[in-house]
Amino acid sequence: FEIYRRWRKYAPGPMNYPLIGALPKIVAAHGIVGPFRAWADRYGDVFSFRMGPYEAVVLNDPALIREVFNKDVVSGRPQLPIIKLRSELNGNSHGIIMAEGQHWREHRRFTLQTMRDLGMGRAGMQQKIIEEVGEFIDALKKDGLREDFDYKIPLHATVANIISRVLSGARYDKNDANFLRFVDNVQDALREDNAKFLWNILPWTRVFLRKTQKSVFRRTKEIAVFIDGVCKQKFGDVTEQALKLSNATGRDDVTVDFMERYVHTVQAKQLSSFTMNGLGLMVEDMFEAGFDTSNCTLHWAFLLMCAYPEVQKTVQLELDHIVPQNTIPSVSDNYPLPYYEATLLEVHRFASIVPTGIGHRVEKDMTINGYFVPEDTWVIANLHYVHFSEKYWSHPEVFDPSRFIDGEGKFVTSDKVMPFSVGKRRCVGEALAKAEVYMILAAVLQRFTLQINGRLDLTQTRGLVCDTQHHLINFIPR
Numbered sequence: 001f002e003i004y005r006r007w008r009k010y011a012p013g014p015m016n017y018p019l020i021g022a023l024p025k026i027v028a029a030h031g032i033v034g035p036f037r038a039w040a041d042r043y044g045d046v047f048s049f050r051m052g053p054y055e056a057v058v059l060n061d062p063a064l065i066r067e068v069f070n071k072d073v074v075s076g077r078p079q080l081p082i083i084k085l086r087s088e089l090n091g092n093s094h095g096i097i098m099a100e101g102q103h104w105r106e107h108r109r110f111t112l113q114t115m116r117d118l119g120m121g122r123a124g125m126q127q128k129i130i131e132e133v134g135e136f137i138d139a140l141k142k143d144g145l146r147e148d149f150d151y152k153i154p155l156h157a158t159v160a161n162i163i164s165r166v167l168s169g170a171r172y173d174k175n176d177a178n179f180l181r182f183v184d185n186v187q188d189a190l191r192e193d194n195a196k197f198l199w200n201i202l203p204w205t206r207v208f209l210r211k212t213q214k215s216v217f218r219r220t221k222e223i224a225v226f227i228d229g230v231c232k233q234k235f236g237d238v239t240e241q242a243l244k245l246s247n248a249t250g251r252d253d254v255t256v257d258f259m260e261r262y263v264h265t266v267q268a269k270q271l272s273s274f275t276m277n278g279l280g281l282m283v284e285d286m287f288e289a290g291f292d293t294s295n296c297t298l299h300w301a302f303l304l305m306c307a308y309p310e311v312q313k314t315v316q317l318e319l320d321h322i323v324p325q326n327t328i329p330s331v332s333d334n335y336p337l338p339y340y341e342a343t344l345l346e347v348h349r350f351a352s353i354v355p356t357g358i359g360h361r362v363e364k365d366m367t368i369n370g371y372f373v374p375e376d377t378w379v380i381a382n383l384h385y386v387h388f389s390e391k392y393w394s395h396p397e398v399f400d401p402s403r404f405i406d407g408e409g410k411f412v413t414s415d416k417v418m419p420f421s422v423g424k425r426r427c428v429g430e431a432l433a434k435a436e437v438y439m440i441l442a443a444v445l446q447r448f449t450l451q452i453n454g455r456l457d458l459t460q461t462r463g464l465v466c467d468t469q470h471h472l473i474n475f476i477p478r
């Protein structure tokens with residue numbers, strides 16, 4: 001088999017065992033970041049390997065990732081068992097994250113347009129974020145100095161309510177048990193353990209992984225039921241009758257929220273792949289992609305401020321000096337805050353919360369850097385490697401915003417920081433995520449100094465989305 005690979009000119013890579021490929025190395029290392037780093041150092045810009053029945057190619061160079069992810073033929077998604085399960089539980093619809101072909105193109109175009117129309121990064125959205133941040137700040141004022149205070153609890157509600165308001169207009173009480181369970185389920189879905197990974201890659205391992213399979217089924221179902229409830233609450237029973245009801249309102253104003261826009265598009269039959277059945281998974285996808293990502297980025301931002309107090313101090317002084325008192329700055333205010341912007345970019349680099357992006361699938365045989373890549377191969381962007389390789393950064397293990405400040409004190413961005421990925425499937429929530437993180441971190445640092453008593457651990461958790469290790473932070477009023 002290895003001889004065949006060499007003959008067909010597959011990209012070099014680690015040794016593949018029959019049936020399981022290079023999986024034992026990934027499983028033994030408890031995650032892919034470590035082996036991917038070692039293989040990138042060893043094989044260069046591209047390497048390939050097998051995971052059970054799947055062929056995978058990994059890209060380790062930012063320019064190459066950009067070039068390859070801009071090709072239509074690399075815009076598919078691997079169709080794993082969990083994807084099929086989600087689809088079945090949602091009336092055989094496909095959502096956006098794992099959709100392909102015409103369905104994906106139409107849903108992506110709709111989402112980008114809708115996010116733009118709903119004012120991502122602009123005043124209307126910023127007002128919603130300010131209202132939610134207010135609740136978080138109140139919680140910090142009340143409990144921020146309590147020894148057992150876990151800031152993640154009120155922060156979850158804040159970030160979850162921001163995306164919920166964009167999607168359905170609904171906001172939930174931070175103590176609403178149903179909502180909190182849903183949010184926990186969404187979080188768990190993105191934090192994989194080895195068992196879940198194996199169950200998806202090698203379906204026959206289900207026999208040994210019954211417990212994992214059961215918990216994945218339960219969680220997936222609970223998420224679908226919650227979203228179904230959100231849809232019913234908003235539009236009644238999401239059926240033909242609901243369509244008529246919604247039609248009867250005859251409103252031209254369809255810029256209220258994401259769900260109303262979706263229903264309007266179905267009614268207007270503007271896009272052929274849009275059906276009422278598709279609403280639930282679409283909302284679920286947007287919630288899953290939009291909650292824990294921004295949430296984890298903020299966890300990283302807070303922890304890094306504790307780990308690097310001099311950076312925290314510099315940001316605070318810059319904010320105090322430039323932003324009027326009692327004002328929460330937002331991206332569109334264009335305040336000259338070069339050090340703050342550099343800090344946010346460095347948080348994205350250092351956190352690398354989606355370390356290997358979301359896998360793409362090659363839809364037709366192709367070549368990458370002269371190597372043969374057959375149809376159905378997964379293409380993975382090694383974003384964590386790009387963010388931490390000494391090829392691209394000096395002292396990458398050090399959190400240092402000044403790497404993005406030029407000789408005149410101006411902020412200079414870098415095309416080597418790509419937390420939202422690049423190309424045709426680049427994140428559609430980038431503007432919202434940036435707006436949230438910008439405003440929440442600024443609002444907190446304007447009012448509090450963050451400190452940790454005890455040992456700091458800056459290692460990542462594992463999964464599709466990677467969090468910080470658990471720490472309790474003191475929020476000391478300034």
Ligand code: HEM
Pocket residue numbers: 069096097098108163285286289290291293294297353354357358359419420421422424425426427428429430432433
């Ligand atoms: C800091 C926060 C975020 C990070 C780091 C992030 C990162 C990513 C990455 C790496 C991808 C994969 C792109 C690819 O396949 O090449 C992605 C896709 C996606 N993201 Fe985000 N994301 C964030 C926030 C959000 C938010 C707030 C939303 C929604 C409001 C969102 C919605 C999506 C969707 C729908 C996709 C799938 C796009 C497609 O398949 O065409 N993300 N994101």
